[in-house]
Amino acid sequence: MARAIMKLENINAGYEKLQTLFDVNLEVPEGEITVIVGPNGAGKSTLLKTMFGLTKVYTGRIVFDNKDITKLPPHERAKLGMAFIFQLENVFANLSVRENLRLAGHDLPPDVLEERIKEVFETFPRLKERVDQKAGTMSGGERQMLAMAIGMIRKPKIFLIDEPTAGLAPKLAKGVLENVKRLNEQGYTIVLVEQNVKAGLEIGDKGVLVVNGRIAFDGPASELLARKDLARLYLGVGGR
Template sequence: MLKVENLSVHYGLIQAVHDVSFEVKKGSIVSLIGANGAGKTTILRTISGLIRPSNGSITFMDKAITKEAPQKIVAGGLSQVPEGRHVFPGLTVQENLEMGAFLRKDGEIKKDYQQVFEKFPVLKERRSQDAATLSGGEQQMLAIGRALMSKPKLLLLDEPSMGLAPIFIKEIFSIVQEINQQGTTILLIEQNAKMALSIADQGYVLETGKVVLSGTGQELLASEEVKKAYLGG
């Protein structure tokens, strides 16, 4: 579904991503793990069209998207939940969800609202509330729900557990698995390596902008190198 080949990204003279290659198969969960500064967010932002690469190619659903505008990428079926959630303050929960469906012109939007509310009952209870007044966990649910309103085939999740209480982290990862089981492919980046790899079909370890290790989620969980660096073992 997604193929990233020899991707390099610069911020001025600083190279943040070095010849990174990986792929995401339809129906899978793929996790990119690594410390802060490893290049994870830069890779997702480049896939979404928010940053232009200095080299390499990105193919989504057999179509080159390396030079596509972000709105065209979203319309094509790829949506991102950004790090830090970034819900729209001053807009209600309902209005934030409406923004997720902004590019759609089909007749199933109302039905999809209901599906989001079924997945996140707390959002239904707070649908008229200013999104900025939600708790961190509730804002993360809203950010995911907003992305789902674009009907993505591939959902990019950037640090969904960041800053959340353990009970919310467990719930968010359970929801990610449920979304995947209902047919949406997931590309997940996370500092919580244990949680991310435990649900991943495939994983890639990033260090200073390079892929240094790859394997199935279970293979990486069992790796002594990963244990020492990311799992405290």
């Protein structure tokens, strides 16, 4: 098994006084896709946000790349090589594509930033065509593309992606998941929260089922996909 690039140890977390995660222990293997699934309101997105410091951790420890990051603010985690892609509002609608990318790589040397922008344009040629367009005027699929490009600019060690296919037409959703797979093939570690359980687990290496703020399953994605009992109980898939 690959080295764990991130470890969550006995995490209890939530939003101010509302606790939503209970005694969570989780390891994220380097270079793999970890897919987090679960029923609505189970705490999937909270788990992802907790990894990035966007919630309040009451007790427990988060280790990233052998460094304790439990108390680090999000902007410091970004500098350590973590990228987060929100489910909604994941690009700056009032900034152009170029400005979005410049912001993402704001602390890179100018020549490196230009090189990185060229690289993401090679991966997503559509963005090059829209370089001076405001992100708010682009389609949902293009915005997801830009969101991933924003994440790629800093060449992070890990991508945390929150429900990238939410609200997208099936064809577009498929394309977005293919992009996620492509990112992983380029060597990026990915933690993906996905509402489309089957499609998500099919591209994943590791599957994590979250129910009521606790980890109910943690193992190979294929095994979780095969567990008809869990799928029927918690995920609304699998049939009788």
